Amino acid sequence: MKTFLKEILYVTIVIVAVNVNAQSGAVQNLSNKEQAIISIAAVTAKGDLEKLKTELNAGLDSGLTVNQIKEVLVHLYAYCGFPRSIRGLQTFMTVLEQRKTKGINDVVGIEASPIKVGVSKYDRGKAILAELTGTSQDGPKKGYSAFSPEIDVFLKEHLFADIFERDILTYAERELTTISVLSSIGGVEPMLQSHLNICLNVGLTPNQLQQFIGVIKSKIDEKEGEVAQKVLNEVLKTKK
The missing domain is CATH 1.20.1290.10 (AhpD-like)
Incomplete structure (x- = not known):
């Protein structure tokens, strides 16, 4: 009888665990x-x-x-x-x-961590953009970046380094x-x-x-x- 009850308890625990896992992996909502x-x-x-x-x-x-x-x-x-x-x-x-x-x-909250030095802002921004997009940023410039190289510099140095970092x-x-x-x-x-x-x-x-x-x-x-x-x-x- 004890063995039977243990088996029932085990099965119940497994079912609950499966349901919890299914729920946690189901639909993610915005907080x-x-x-x-x-x-x-x-x-x-x-x-x-x-x-x-x-x-x-x-x-x-x-x-x-x-x-x-x-x-x-x-x-x-x-x-x-x-x-x-x-x-x-x-x-x-x-x-x-x-x-x-x-x-x-x-609550005021944390301040931004100190920015790492030793790497140029352009290279830091390029690395962050590559991480965000999942694509390499090492190829030749195209589109607006080729037409206006200065805005490419501003975007990588300021937006993706100074801000996103x-x-x-x-x-x-x-x-x-x-x-x-x-x-x-x-x-x-x-x-x-x-x-x-x-x-x-x-x-x-x-x-x-x-x-x-x-x-x-x-x-x-x-x-x-x-x-x-x-x-x-x-x-x-x-x-x-």
Whole structure:
């Protein structure tokens, strides 16, 4: 009888373990923090500062640190310009002051680690871009990089070294920020397509990107969401 009960218990444990494993490997969803990053970046890019106050409060309440949100707002200037970024930072300052008067002490969070020296910024940026895209950056320059070599230098030295190398945000979080801006401003579908591919390379799943579309539709507009959906559909077709 004892042996029989032990066998039943063993089978039950195995079934539970299998179910837990199946669930953990099933569908990955965007976390509340990731959804907050999307909303903050998208609304800032649109310049809707009143709505941004709401999203900033929600982001802090979701567990994002002050430094993580600052990093999102700084990161997006590379894709929608200093004016939107600075206005976003100024709005964030106001929100933090308002929360402080209510007795809310938000977590500041970690600072960026010191940047390694000894390797040129261009080479560091090139290595990071290769990691993001999964393709070598050692070939001859093509397209706009050949037409304007200076912008290739700026992109690799500043965007992919100075900005992406800062470890306050993960690559996945930076890419969520990027595609949120690109979806919101519109008219840059080729860049959006490239960065959606990068999203998949850095570990975001198709389901998470579908959720991203949902956030854009609800926080920005159905029109921008539909355009982004078409681009995502094309990207996912190539992955089948």
